[in-house]
Amino acid sequence: MSRFLKRDLVILVLAAVVIAWANGDLEGLLGIPGWQSYGVRIINMCAINAILALSLNLVNGFTGQFSLGHAGFMALGAYTTALLTMDMAAKDRVFFMTPLVEPLRNLTLPFLPSLILAGLIAGLFSLVVGIPALRLRGDYLGIATLGFAEIIRLIIQNVRKVTNGALGLKGIPQVVNLWWTLGSAFICYLMLRNLINSSYGRALKSIRENETAAQAMGIDLFKHKLLSFFISSFWAGVGGGLLASLLTTIDPVQFKFHLTFQVLLMVVLGGMGSLSGSIIAAGIVTYLMEFLRIVEETHYWGSITIPGIPGLRMVIFSLALVLVVVWYPKGLMGDSELTAQGVKAFLGRFRKTLRLKGGRPV
Amino acid sequence: MLEIIDLHVSYGAIKAVQGISLKVPEGKIIALIGTNGAGKSTTLRTICGLLKPESGRILLEGQDITGLPTKDIVRRGISMVPEGRHVFPDLTVYENLMLGAYIRTDRKEIEEELEEVYRLFPRLKERSQQLAGTLSGGEQQMLALGRALMADPKVLLMDEPSLGLAPVLVQEIFSLIRRIHERGKTLLLIEQNARAALTLAHYAYVLETGRIVMEGTGADLLKNDEVRRIYLGEGEVAG
Ligand SMILES: Nc1ncnc2c1ncn2[C@@H]1O[C@H](COP(=O)(O)OP(=O)(O)OP(=O)(O)O)[C@@H](O)[C@H]1O
Ligand SMILES: [Mg+2]
Numbered sequence: 001m002s003r004f005l006k007r008d009l010v011i012l013v014l015a016a017v018v019i020a021w022a023n024g025d026l027e028g029l030l031g032i033p034g035w036q037s038y039g040v041r042i043i044n045m046c047a048i049n050a051i052l053a054l055s056l057n058l059v060n061g062f063t064g065q066f067s068l069g070h071a072g073f074m075a076l077g078a079y080t081t082a083l084l085t086m087d088m089a090a091k092d093r094v095f096f097m098t099p100l101v102e103p104l105r106n107l108t109l110p111f112l113p114s115l116i117l118a119g120l121i122a123g124l125f126s127l128v129v130g131i132p133a134l135r136l137r138g139d140y141l142g143i144a145t146l147g148f149a150e151i152i153r154l155i156i157q158n159v160r161k162v163t164n165g166a167l168g169l170k171g172i173p174q175v176v177n178l179w180w181t182l183g184s185a186f187i188c189y190l191m192l193r194n195l196i197n198s199s200y201g202r203a204l205k206s207i208r209e210n211e212t213a214a215q216a217m218g219i220d221l222f223k224h225k226l227l228s229f230f231i232s233s234f235w236a237g238v239g240g241g242l243l244a245s246l247l248t249t250i251d252p253v254q255f256k257f258h259l260t261f262q263v264l265l266m267v268v269l270g271g272m273g274s275l276s277g278s279i280i281a282a283g284i285v286t287y288l289m290e291f292l293r294i295v296e297e298t299h300y301w302g303s304i305t306i307p308g309i310p311g312l313r314m315v316i317f318s319l320a321l322v323l324v325v326v327w328y329p330k331g332l333m334g335d336s337e338l339t340a341q342g343v344k345a346f347l348g349r350f351r352k353t354l355r356l357k358g359g360r361p362v
Numbered sequence: 363m364l365e366i367i368d369l370h371v372s373y374g375a376i377k378a379v380q381g382i383s384l385k386v387p388e389g390k391i392i393a394l395i396g397t398n399g400a401g402k403s404t405t406l407r408t409i410c411g412l413l414k415p416e417s418g419r420i421l422l423e424g425q426d427i428t429g430l431p432t433k434d435i436v437r438r439g440i441s442m443v444p445e446g447r448h449v450f451p452d453l454t455v456y457e458n459l460m461l462g463a464y465i466r467t468d469r470k471e472i473e474e475e476l477e478e479v480y481r482l483f484p485r486l487k488e489r490s491q492q493l494a495g496t497l498s499g500g501e502q503q504m505l506a507l508g509r510a511l512m513a514d515p516k517v518l519l520m521d522e523p524s525l526g527l528a529p530v531l532v533q534e535i536f537s538l539i540r541r542i543h544e545r546g547k548t549l550l551l552i553e554q555n556a557r558a559a560l561t562l563a564h565y566a567y568v569l570e571t572g573r574i575v576m577e578g579t580g581a582d583l584l585k586n587d588e589v590r591r592i593y594l595g596e597g598e599v600a601g
Contacts, residue, residue: 199464202453206461209450216410216444218436218465218513273452335452 040178041246042290047181048242049282051188053266054275055235058192060264061272061335062201063228064208069129069145070236070263072152075255076125077118077237078244079156079163082172083107084114085245090171097167098160111175115184115241122237123230125152134225137211141229149260157252168251169244176245184242185279188235193275195231204228205273258314262289265321270331277333285317292316363388363548364409364440364517369418371401371408378404380572381418386517391539391549393559393580395593396569402552403445405569406519409550410442411435422517437465441515445522445552447506451495455486458494458505462512472512479508482541500531507538517548524555536562556593560584568593 052070059067083091083100087108091100099105109117125148133144156163163169195201203224206214215221244250266285270277295316297308324331364386371379379401386392394402407413409420411432420428427435441462450458459479463472480487483504489497494505503523510518523539524532536558543549553559560566560580568576568589576589583589 199460202457202461203464205453205457206450209452210448212412213444213448213450214461215412215432216436216442216448217461217509218433219461220431220433 042286043178044176044181044242044246045290046283046286047178047185048239048246049263049266049286050185050279051235051239051242052263053270053278053282054185054188054192055232055239056263057267057270057272057275057278058195058204059228059232060267061274061278062196062208063204063225065134065225065229066139066142067145067229067232068142068257068260068264069149069233071255071257071259072145072149073122073126073233073236074240074243074259075149075152075156075252076122077240078250078255079169080118080121080237081111081114081241082169082244082250083162084109084117085111085173085175086169086171087173090173094167094170095164098164100164101161104162111173111180111245115238118241119234119237122240123234126230126233127226130226130229134229135222146257149255149257153252153255156255163252166252168249170249172244172248172250174245174248176242181242181246184238188238189275189279191231196275200224200227208273261314261321262317265317265324268321268331269324271333271335272331273335274331274333274337276338277331280332280338289313289317363423364550365421366405366409367419367421369405369408369420370416371404371413372416373404378572379408379415382567382569382572382574384567384574384577386548386550388548389546390564391543391551391562393551393553393563393566394569395553395556395559395566397592398554399571400569401572402569403521406442406445406521406550406552409435409519410440433465436513436515439516440519441510441513441517442519443506443510443521443523446525447499447502449494449497449502449505449509451493453494454491455494455497455505456490458509459486459490459512462509463514465513471514475512475514479511482511482538483508500527500534503527503531503535504538507535507542511542511547515547517550518542519550519552521552522554523551524553524558532558556589557584560589 052074056067056070059065083104084107086094088105091105095105129144129148130141133140157166159165196204203214203217203219206217206219207221207224211221262285266281267278269285270279270281292313295308295312296310299306299308366382366384369379369382370377382401382405384392384394394405396402404413408415411427411430411434414429418428419426422435422438422440425438427438427440430438450461453461459476460472463475466472466475480490485501486505486508489501494502497505507520507523510520520539524535527535532555539549539551540562551559551563560583563580566577566580566583567574568583576583576586578586584594
């Protein structure tokens, strides 16, 4: 095992223990009954969002293309996972209006192959969109993926024999726990980090910087962009699958554009082209999304009633995105990574500032 | 080594290159000079496959490479220093150089090439971890040259390597080009700085509105009255 991998594993285990401990849910970490508490649920969401942000960053941040289709690929992954993991009885309970088509009705797979298939199907569709869109120069990918995600959603809404239409799917087995979500996030991170540090990753970045010059290096622009888009969509599918299993209920409305927007916010906030930035931003946005639920709920203070405004959270996040882009266009991390030396240097500067301001050094 | 036969290239209705033929023999420096908009960069971009010609043929070592995708042309041994440098600004000097060697796979050879490039441009070695976008103009030009050398090309195409550089640096770049040639490279050099280019080149072509209007050895063209008047500036003729 490489030194790198060992260090990463240590960091991961420590992080998991600390997070679980902080939430008073150590038993949750171990997958013991009663693990589905609020804190653990948020960590699960953080991990899934990290996967989504990391994978979108690969295309938008590292390769310099502009995909707006994450919600579509997530929907493909979520429905694939749901339909493959639910057993026949569960399916029959849900599909009472229009029965599910036959081979799917009988088919039940374990979670892991379902999740991998979810990723592969999302990846397959990324080729369908990517092969025509990425051959052209310019931002056709943005338009194509935006349209694609909406088409996928409409198909899901209308092909009731397979997806149960607008009613959605309920009773998806809740297989995921922290092991699954954090484990997937970790594998996703490792895979992307190794990719980015390889000569392939260097080629992706050079495409982002200057397509003509990259081409003059002998780099096949189309092949690289497509690979980046495929891997990104694969992980969006896996993320969607994990989400379906975590929530146990999915419907087409969940996969509207606001979902892509939310992931995009994490990528921009964390820094286009920074993996650690995406992870940090996924944590921040997930926690804030939970925290800001307050504004959408109705509050009663004695005789005063403050009505909650549904959708206000997204308004706040849209404003946040605008502010980040205007005031902090490089995001939290720019395109650098969080390293031990970086943290030390930051703390050093922080101390110095405290001293200069007359505060006591800590 | 490289031969172009009756090349025509257009941008829509604009005929930028109208029947150019030229030869770049192995181990020689060939210069292509001409006024702004003469079609020099267009010719170079077409050789690299970045533009598709309307008609005409491009041969590398006798093989037809006309219309091949750029990646295949680069693999066959043609490397370009593009006009205006085009380094990758947010990547380090080291990463830029390694991208130059993208088509190569032998790690040991790449390492050796890198050492070689660092020997040629010690300043790049000092700044290997610096972002290319923060280099000075001259350093960026050296990086663009070094990056092209990393591919170990058979023919190196250079589009105005001295563009926008101070006179001292122009001299430095030209002496570097000479050293690159001495290492056995075949060069096709585009230049506005006709005097320096003609001094360096074994043979040169003069391009005007997409056509070759004159050709000859560098020394001959330097003596030619018309070349002196148009490309070297009348005032300089006496000096
Ligand atoms: N992308 C383009 N679209 C349309 N016309 C172009 C394009 N690029 C170049 N041209 C035209 O083609 C002609 C030749 O341009 P080219 O860049 O080859 O000239 P050049 O000899 O390299 O000039 P310079 O010395 O200024 O670099 C010019 O008239 C130019 O306006
Ligand atoms: Mg030019």
